[in-house]
Amino acid sequence: MAKPKKKREDAIPPAELIGGLVTAGHGRHYVVTTDAGERLEAHRRGKKGDVVVGDRVGVTPPVSGVAAIERIEPRRNLLYRSDEWRIKSLAANVDLVAVVFAPRPTFNPWFIWKALLAAHQAGIPALVIRNKSDLVDNAEAADAECARLTAIGHDVVAISAGNDPEGARRTLIPRFTGKTVLLVGQSGMGKSTLLNALVPHAQAATREFSEALDLGKQTTTAARLYRADMDDWEGAVVDTPGFQEFGLAHLSLNDILRAMPDIAKHVEDCRFFNCRHLQEPGCAVKAALERGDIDPERYAFYAALAPLANTLPQ
């Protein structure tokens, strides 16, 4: 019988590896920023696709400019999104998920709610940021969304990243200091504007990432991590450019309910203990909906997600 292969991870003593943080990735090609602040191109040893932005790693000293990722330190958490076909890791070791939305372009509340569910499932606190507070157009809808989210129990702040970047910094830096903050939002909500307000060297770093990963002008949906090392704040911002959908096929029904207290608070009175709160007789959630005790749009969201729950291998 063939001997089981000795794991590569054991082959090199950790003391000889360089510690660093994965700050960008594309395919199996990564950028690792070492603890000394050097930016290295890196490949995963053995071509495993298990590295994600935000991972703390140990790399070999670079040979011809390219290092090898030998070790991944245990993760505090891992944030996913998924589509019908597969689960994708978005980022690891995130302390706060910041969901950015704005009155214009028209925002989709479901995107915000999905991001909040994904954060909850990963055990990561979340903050909702209402951007473009200076806009009058569609402000009522944005204000109503803030009120709805606050009533559910979410943290919400209002800023104007484009119009008042200093004010945005004053609001956010006390909440972001010491943390790795992941920014998510639909396209056009002002994520890049906010990132640049918080981390002024972000644009230059984006160019360097593109060069290191040989992306040219190609955009990627992969996350990128920008370290903030400034007089007024230290931490990191992870940007997630260019995606419109926050798929949640990896959530179980319980994950969904645990993240929706406005629905879940009614389930105890359902006739069946395994009620899915969709079509079952004697469902207390449906009764609460009919009485007007549940926001119909929140129920519609729940009813859209519930049938898809847990359809992917966990």
Ligand SMILES: Nc1nc2c(ncn2[C@@H]2O[C@H](COP(=O)(O)OP(=O)(O)OP(=O)(O)O)[C@@H](O)[C@H]2O)c(=O)[nH]1
């Ligand atoms: N009025 C107003 N406009 C803003 C504000 N913040 C950003 N914008 C504008 O909104 C537009 C979109 O901003 P971006 O920062 O590019 O948005 P994004 O979310 O990064 O969009 P993608 O790059 O497509 O993901 C730009 O024209 C910004 O100038 C704000 O606070 N007020």
Ligand SMILES: [Zn+2]
């Ligand atoms: Zn029920």
